[in-house]
Amino acid sequence: MPLDAQIESILFWKGEPMKVKKLAETLNVEVGVIEQGLESLAAKLAGRGVGLVRLEDEVSLGTSSESSELIAKLTKEELVKDLGKAGLETLTIILYKGPVKRSDIDYIRGVNSQFILRNLLIRGLIERVTNPSDERTFLYKPTFDLMSYLGVASLKDLPEYDSSIKALEEHLVTQTTNETTE
């Protein structure tokens, strides 16, 4: 059984996002080999009813976005589509800039984002992880459920993703130098 098929089996069985590293351990190969397997799997799934969704170091299988109307008819779960202005702004910052500190979100929006972040966390649209460069703070990043709502298989598929990442990073550099005066 080829590696891409093995990966497909595991992801199907799991039905949840899985770390690439975990796949490598399970299949007893290097991470690089898994990455190749994932590429090959993605190619084989092209045009099919199921596709590979990637977010940072995790992957998951999901229905292809062409079939969402079909599934929407079958599912009883109603998607809560209302984000509100604050939610929309905050999600945009996290999507195009994440993982991002709360202070950065507050700085860009000019208001305290505590409540809206909590709201988005509870809705499962974002997640909070410990900041690797400062253990006392957190970083906010998108979840697979957010990808699901947006119907994108990768952040790179978001409109203007590449150009905006660059623009925002330039801002961030100037901001970090200013931060010491705050």
Add this chain to the structure above:
Amino acid sequence: MPLDAQIESILFWKGEPMKVKKLAETLNVEVGVIEQGLESLAAKLAGRGVGLVRLEDEVSLGTSSESSELIAKLTKEELVKDLGKAGLETLTIILYKGPVKRSDIDYIRGVNSQFILRNLLIRGLIERVTNPSDERTFLYKPTFDLMSYLGVASLKDLPEYDSSIKALEEHLVTQTTNETTE
């Protein structure tokens, strides 16, 4: 999107067997057409990690038989894995507050608990029952096995049961009232 891909999407999402007739209704075609689509899907899935399983008038997707060893290994791992902080936290809330809605657990923890609940269910630590006051939602409660493992005859035997419940309830009330203003 070709019919076989549409069928694949639906069966993938469903996660359990589905009647061929139901597929025909959903896709608004004759049963015979679905049968052709299934044949074509089976052909496309040959040699892959996921295959079509047929049982009388029902079909489902399942991991291919070559991967059964791999899956058995993962299943075992899942059961012995550490619950972790998030798992223990969720379990504690269900023990004290159960039967409890998922949204209440999410509010109390301030994060989404979807995957953790799934793991606790698989491990037989909690069970899911239909919410008597809202049939579309579920309530989570500790299993009998868990109670006897802990040696508690009743939830009231848990340390500081009354005061903890009171604090949780108060929080849930303020949460709900805040919610409407956001």
Add this chain to the structure above:
Amino acid sequence: MEPFKIKTEQFEGPLDLLLNLIEKRKLHINDIALAKVTDDFITHLQQHQEYPMEQSAHFILIASTLLLIKSKSLLPTLELTEEESQSIEDLEKRLKEYQRIKELSVHIQKLFGVAPIYWKNPTKREPIFAPDASMTMDNLYETMKSVLLHLPQKKEKLPEAVVRQVISLEDMIEKLTDRVTSGLRMTFKEFSSEHKAEKVNVIVSFLAMLELVKNGLLKVDQQGTFDDIHMETEGQVGTPRYM
């Protein structure tokens, strides 16, 4: 310039309001645009006093930077400290970044919930009772205590510095009003030198002064480019209408 009519719209914060004002006038983000919308911004603040304490603190901080910009445009001789120039520069940068986020958020709005990807429903499995060594009564109780301890606070405490500045704004208006009603002829330099302890007071004095100017309570004249600004009352001075 005519004060811009602002619809009763819910703004997410001072930057949201400011951006809205600039975009309504079809201006690019720069100091000229900011000076132009300063009055609109202050007007909005006066008409919407219902913002909660913390919110209005953020608004007032931005307002003081705006008034600084406006003052500079009215009085080119006004020397800005490095910190003041920095705060002006910062405001422009933040606005530009916020504007970019707003543009991008249009994409997100269009995508959200339209063609979702669905995950696989969990396949039914017979549960196998598999407890974990961490599941002891002690641990469960400790975990409950920690859960209760970490229940989110209803309101986050307002940073003290912010509160102090808000309060000083009101003080300053009161003091300035007292001074001018006594018909005293004074210069802005004298007035602000009484409070040189804190830079923010200078801004706030300006704010108060400009506010009074706008309400027609004061006449400001500047004799020469490098002269001080003279302030004097024009007839009867009432309490500034800050309600």
